[in-house]
Amino acid sequence: MKGSMFAARSSSSSAAGPAMDDRTVDRIFAGSLQNLPPVSSKIVRIFTSSTFTDTTLERNTLMAEAYPRLKDYCRERHGLEFQVVDMRWGVRDEATDDHMTTELCMKEIDNCQRLSMGPNFVVFLGQKYGYRPIPTYIVASEFVMLRDALLAMGTDVTLLDTWYMKDTNAVPAIYILQPISSILINFNNKRVPKLQQEDQATWWDNMCKMQKLFRKAAQTLYSTNKIDHEAMHNYFMAVTEREVIRGILSVKNTKNHCLAYVRYINNINMQNIKRASNFIDIINRNIDTESVKLLSDLRDNRLPARIETTNLQRYTVEWTGREGLDLDTHQEYLQHFITHFYKNMVKLVDRAMRKEDSSAQGQIITELLQHLHACNNSVRVFYGREKDLEKVRAYITGPSSKPLVLHGEGGCGKTSLLAKSASLCSEWLAPSKPLLIMRFLGTTPDSSAVTPMLISLCHQISYNLMLPFDDIPDEMVPLTAHLKELLLNATKEQPLLMFLDSVDQLTGATDANKVLWLPTRLPPHVKIVVSCVYEENDPAISQDCVTLRKIIEESDNFLEVTSLGYDLAMDVIKRWMTDGHRDLNNYQMRMVSNALGRCSLPIFVKLVFAEICRWKSYSRPQDTHLAGNVMDSIMMLFEKIEKQHGKLLVSHALAYITASKSGLSESELEDLISLDDKVLDDVYQYHLPPVRRIPPLLWTRIRNDLPNYLSEREADGVSVLNWYHRQFKEAAKKRYFTNQNSSQYFHSSIADYFLGIWGGGTPKPFRFTEIQRHRFNLKEKEGEADRKVPLQPLAFLAKDGTVSRYNLRKFGELPFHLVRSRRFAGLYEHVLFNYEWLHAKMSSCPLQAVLSDFEDACNNVHDREASR
Numbered sequence: 001m002k003g004s005m006f007a008a009r010s011s012s013s014s015a016a017g018p019a020m021d022d023r024t025v026d027r028i029f030a031g032s033l034q035n036l037p038p039v040s041s042k043i044v045r046i047f048t049s050s051t052f053t054d055t056t057l058e059r060n061t062l063m064a065e066a067y068p069r070l071k072d073y074c075r076e077r078h079g080l081e082f083q084v085v086d087m088r089w090g091v092r093d094e095a096t097d098d099h100m101t102t103e104l105c106m107k108e109i110d111n112c113q114r115l116s117m118g119p120n121f122v123v124f125l126g127q128k129y130g131y132r133p134i135p136t137y138i139v140a141s142e143f144v145m146l147r148d149a150l151l152a153m154g155t156d157v158t159l160l161d162t163w164y165m166k167d168t169n170a171v172p173a174i175y176i177l178q179p180i181s182s183i184l185i186n187f188n189n190k191r192v193p194k195l196q197q198e199d200q201a202t203w204w205d206n207m208c209k210m211q212k213l214f215r216k217a218a219q220t221l222y223s224t225n226k227i228d229h230e231a232m233h234n235y236f237m238a239v240t241e242r243e244v245i246r247g248i249l250s251v252k253n254t255k256n257h258c259l260a261y262v263r264y265i266n267n268i269n270m271q272n273i274k275r276a277s278n279f280i281d282i283i284n285r286n287i288d289t290e291s292v293k294l295l296s297d298l299r300d301n302r303l304p305a306r307i308e309t310t311n312l313q314r315y316t317v318e319w320t321g322r323e324g325l326d327l328d329t330h331q332e333y334l335q336h337f338i339t340h341f342y343k344n345m346v347k348l349v350d351r352a353m354r355k356e357d358s359s360a361q362g363q364i365i366t367e368l369l370q371h372l373h374a375c376n377n378s379v380r381v382f383y384g385r386e387k388d389l390e391k392v393r394a395y396i397t398g399p400s401s402k403p404l405v406l407h408g409e410g411g412c413g414k415t416s417l418l419a420k421s422a423s424l425c426s427e428w429l430a431p432s433k434p435l436l437i438m439r440f441l442g443t444t445p446d447s448s449a450v451t452p453m454l455i456s457l458c459h460q461i462s463y464n465l466m467l468p469f470d471d472i473p474d475e476m477v478p479l480t481a482h483l484k485e486l487l488l489n490a491t492k493e494q495p496l497l498m499f500l501d502s503v504d505q506l507t508g509a510t511d512a513n514k515v516l517w518l519p520t521r522l523p524p525h526v527k528i529v530v531s532c533v534y535e536e537n538d539p540a541i542s543q544d545c546v547t548l549r550k551i552i553e554e555s556d557n558f559l560e561v562t563s564l565g566y567d568l569a570m571d572v573i574k575r576w577m578t579d580g581h582r583d584l585n586n587y588q589m590r591m592v593s594n595a596l597g598r599c600s601l602p603i604f605v606k607l608v609f610a611e612i613c614r615w616k617s618y619s620r621p622q623d624t625h626l627a628g629n630v631m632d633s634i635m636m637l638f639e640k641i642e643k644q645h646g647k648l649l650v651s652h653a654l655a656y657i658t659a660s661k662s663g664l665s666e667s668e669l670e671d672l673i674s675l676d677d678k679v680l681d682d683v684y685q686y687h688l689p690p691v692r693r694i695p696p697l698l699w700t701r702i703r704n705d706l707p708n709y710l711s712e713r714e715a716d717g718v719s720v721l722n723w724y725h726r727q728f729k730e731a732a733k734k735r736y737f738t739n740q741n742s743s744q745y746f747h748s749s750i751a752d753y754f755l756g757i758w759g760g761g762t763p764k765p766f767r768f769t770e771i772q773r774h775r776f777n778l779k780e781k782e783g784e785a786d787r788k789v790p791l792q793p794l795a796f797l798a799k800d801g802t803v804s805r806y807n808l809r810k811f812g813e814l815p816f817h818l819v820r821s822r823r824f825a826g827l828y829e830h831v832l833f834n835y836e837w838l839h840a841k842m843s844s845c846p847l848q849a850v851l852s853d854f855e856d857a858c859n860n861v862h863d864r865e866a867s868r
Contacts, residue, residue, distance in 0.1 A: 020365075028368050029463045031436025031497075033376055033423055038114075039369045040356060042719045043665075044074050044349055045083040045116040047109045049123040049243040051130030052088055053278035057325050058124060058263075058337060059089050060690045066338050068788045070345055071667065076796035078353050079717050079805050080117060081665045087697045097180050097188055099136040101697075102239050104704055109246045113257070115719070118352030119345055121247035122259045123240070125299045127268070127280050129291035130238045134210050140166060140173040145226060146217040153220070159209055168617040169588075171581040176616065190686050211235075236290075241298050254307045256351060259344055261337065262299060263315045268324065275324060313340055364459050367446050370714060371438045378419035383575060384568045385417060391559055392421040393428050396497065396527050402520060402552050403528040407545050408561035410727050411603030411630055414531040415440065415501050417561055421529060422499045429495060435464050437498040442505030445662055445715045445812070449507050450517060451848045454479045461486045461496070474846055480517045490525040497527050504532040504544040505726075515544050520551050531561075533726075569600035576609050585617050588624055595626040603725060607633040610707060634731040641705050648682040649673070649694075650702055652746075655736040658729055659746040661816040663713065663720030668809075670694055671789040672753055677766045685771050692766070692785035716808035748821035754814040755830065756792030763787075794840040806844035815853040819860045827857060 020037060028036070050059065067084055074080040085108045087101060112120040138146075143164065150157050162183065164175040180187045180203050186195035187203060214235040222232040248258045268276050273285055281291035304312060315337065320329045327334070356362070395404045406414045425434055437460055439447050446452045451474065458472045458479070465486070473479050490496035503515055515532075522528060534545040549558070564572065573592060577583065584592065595608055608626055611633070615624050627633040642650045656672050657664055664672070673679050674693040683694065703710065703721075711724040723729040737743035758764045763784040772778065798804040818827040831837050831853060841850050 025361075025365065028365055028372065029460055030433075031368075031372065031438055031460075033372055033436075036369060036372055036376065039373060039714075040362070040366055041115045041117055042079065042714065042717060043081045043083060043115050044070075044118055044345075045081075045085065045112045046119050046345075047105075047112045047121050047243070047247060048084060048086045049105075049121065049240055049247060050088060051126065051128045051238070051240050054126045054128045054280075055088075055124045055263075057327070057330070057334070058261075059086060061327075061334050061338060062341065063089060063691050063693070064788070066342050066345075068790070069342060071790055073346060074349060075790060076804065078349065080349070080353075081667050081718055083665075083667050083670075085112060085696055085700065087700070089695055089697075099133065099177050099179070100701075102133060102242065103136065104697075104700060105239065105243055106246055107704065108700060109243060113247075113251075116257075117349065117356070118256060119259065119348040120257045121251075122261070122341075123244050123248065123303075124261045124263070125240070125295070125303070126263050127265060127292075127295070128278075129281050129288075129295035129298075130240045132211065132236065132238045132291075134177065134207060134214060135234065136177050137170075138164070138175045140175055142227070142231070143175040145221055146214060149217040149220045150213060153216070155213065155216070157213070159206060160213060163206065163210065165616070165618050169583050169585070169615060171583050236294065238291075238294070241294070244298060244303065249302060249306050251306075254311065256348060258307055258311060259341075259348075260303060260307050260312045261315070261341070262303075262312070263317065265317055265319050265324065267319045269319055272322065275322065279324060311344070313337075313344075364456070364463075366714065367444060367456060368460065370444050371440055371447070374440045374443060375419045375422055375438050378416045379423045381576070382416045382420045383572050384564065385413070385420075388417055388559065388561065389421060389424070392417070392529065393424070395529070395557075396421070396425060396428055400527075400554070400557060401522045401524075402554055402557050403518060403522070403530055403548075405545070405548050405552065405558050406529065406531040406561050407534040407558060409535045409601070410533055410541075411601045411725065412561045412563055413602035414533075414561045416602065418499055418501050418529060418531050422497070425497055432493050432495055434495045434497050435461070435490075437461070437496070439499070440501045442502055443711070443713050448505070448662070449848070449852070451476055451479065451846065453506065454483055454517065457498070458483055458486060461489075464494075465489050474848070476517070476848075483517075484519050487519065487526050488523050490523060492525055495525040495527070498529070500528070500530045502532065503530045503548075504541075515547050516551070518548075518551070534560075563600040564602060564605065565600055566596055569596040569605050572602075572605055573609055573612075577612075580613060582613055583617075584612060584615065587621065588612065588615055588619075591624055591626055595628065598628040599630065601630060603727060604630050604633060606708075607637065611637070630727055631731055631734075634728055635735065637706075637709075638731070638735055641702060644705065645698065645702050646682060649679050649698060651736050652676055652679050653699060653702060654732050655742075655746045656750065657710070657721060657723070658732040658736060659743070659750060659817070659820075660720075660722070661813050662715035663722030665718050665720050665809075666699070668753070669721070670696065670699060671787070672749060673699070674787045675753065675758055675764060675789060676749060677764075680766070681769050685769055686775065688772060688776060691788060693788055716812045718809055744821045747817045748823065751814060751817035751821050751823060751826070753789065754792050754810045754817065755826075756790075758787055759789050760791035761786050794836060803843075806840055808844060811841045811845055811849070815856065819856055824857075824861060832857060 024037060027034075048059070048062075063084075063086075067082070071082040074082040087105050087108065109121065143166075147157050147160060150160075163178055165178060167174055167176050180199075184199035184203055186192065186199040189196045189199075218227065218232045218235040221227045222229065248254055248260070251258065265279060268279055270276050270287075273282060276282065281288035281295075283291075315333060317325070317330055317333050320326070392404065392406075406418055408414055419438075422436060422438055425436060437457060439453065439457070441447045441453065446456045454476075455472055455474060459469060461483075462469055462472065467486075471482070473482055487496060503518070506515075518530065519528070530548075532545045532548065534542045536542070539546075552558075563569075570593065573596070592608060592612060596605065607630065611626060612624075625636075627636050638650070638654070653669060653673060656669060670693070680689075680692060680694065683698065684692075689695075709724055709728055710721045712719055712721060714720070715722075723732065737746075752758070763786045765782060765784040767782050768778055768780070773781070792810050793807060794810065795803045795806045815827065815831045818824075818831065838850065
């Protein structure tokens, strides 16, 4: 981000997001924390809604043909990530043990609406209304009314009493449908298929009986005006209808975000009832007229009324042969469907991108917005610490001409204190209008290394002073001098306040002197507040703080941030519980009290809170355990998630994120797992997938169980996931990189991915598992499959053959992983001594980025001759 990007104030009306006016741009550059526009996202993320069994052919064809093309188009044309959330693809059964899929679907629709550029929701409807689960949660008052209504009719309610338990930890109390395997213990037992089939049959039988009970009671309550139509319909609704309501019917602007496909099949053969039941709702060997009515209201009335005709496509096809629908006879329909889907998606993405500002100014605004939003997020959960805030206020309003350093152990709350102080400065310094410069270092690529960070600070100050950007140098020494010169422009009316969190997280050419660029004598009306880690028993981690002590010298300019202390920690937990509508029973409250008595670091309090939110009032004491420190808490969390979602899948997914240099995007992570045959063999033990890729639902469920511990940030122009706190990364390293080999395995896999070895349709070999060979009578031991991962060229070309953009992700990640997997020959051949690589990277990145690849290699090569 260098050179004459734009005049000091550009008059462009749009910035990091659609249609941003000049005043908004000015406010962002001035560091205002009020009414921030959302950060422009770099993702196209679509939720695909459909029923389970009747759209398999279409969904498999999309997965094999349309999605890889869209991925390439978004990436090459616009530098966007393309992600699909298909909660049905690759999943064997509608019923999940914990009944959480419906709630997850709703969360994912919200995520797609929040994040996606352009399209975010597509629905496929046929003649099947689909799976109608019974509710996972029912408010206690309503459950009691339903139960009483049934008892009044003389109906036995034993089944409801068996499967639903009252949880008074929820406020108001709710009844919760119990996990299936807690009652039918063989429901998930794939090892003994006979027992599993028996328990699955029992569950479906119980489920249907409960469905009838709820509907009977709900209709009675509705007819006597005790509940409204919506509350009654809740017990009749299919998952797909719920998704369509969330994704289309309650959306203001469907034109730019939603597509719908409706397919009718003529002459469904009802003789073959088993096959027909995949495409139409059948009950007791007859067509389920209730479902037909509910579906036609949704498909033929409510949907067309809400969605543009241009975004709704209808098809009619004939039922043929035994299967009804198949690849060969319906090739023409599928081809038209895929082409139409692809063109419409491209149209919506292009339309969204025309409103985007991809200029250099837009990029700087994206950077600033990420830090301002991070500040607001930290402030939202901040309580107490009045004494510490008072000390920061005294510094900001006082005469000191040196920076203020907040220091303390990892997880003690330095970041929140720094953010809260920044948010109060306008109030402290009124009536003057301070220029606020806010950076959470290490959370974005432009705030991770010293040089780009300093350039970014100079950009922000220069904009406010109406100075041209051309004068900003890009070499470390002149850059530091330039920043000091800019600080001289602060005035009483516009003081300059700089808040830099985690200065010890910065990387740069001279790692030993990471903090020596910091101005130590500040001109009038300038204040700088920084934070860094200091742990007495860990000199390595504390060295930057020690350096700061030497260069700042004033002990008054050091504020130790300590843990919250028991009383404040308990207070914070109680406040969060009130906000989250949660409560605990006496025994559980004692457990929390004991844990906070042992440790009251904010990061620990946060982990405790996340854990107790899962506790029910009826949870057994052995299931309500809290660890005594941060590391053990994180390990306990990892263990719980591995148990829930499979050890191999979880450990590999989290290991890839941990091994990455600056995080991984969700589609990169799905690609990496789809190339990892150790994981796929585990996931696909009992069936053969139509496309050898990981079902998206599996990662979605894991991510949902790591709330706020993985943060979204931007890296190399892409939105990536990374650990929100250093201690999570350390815990994951300790757990998943048990030896040199395991660490090298993950780095090497990521290196292969960014080299593009299996990209662009190159099939990757694999071995069938013994169980698969036995189950499917396979003669061969090995196969190969295209994993639908993209190529990784150095640059993406426009139609006329000119470079449209460079592959910044490859430049950022590949050298790092080749070094750490000790593949030095590959490093020399593809990176350090490769003319095309050097030319492309120099054309798109600062010289410093190219040099740091050489420095990183030198630091890690133990061969004297090679490092020379």
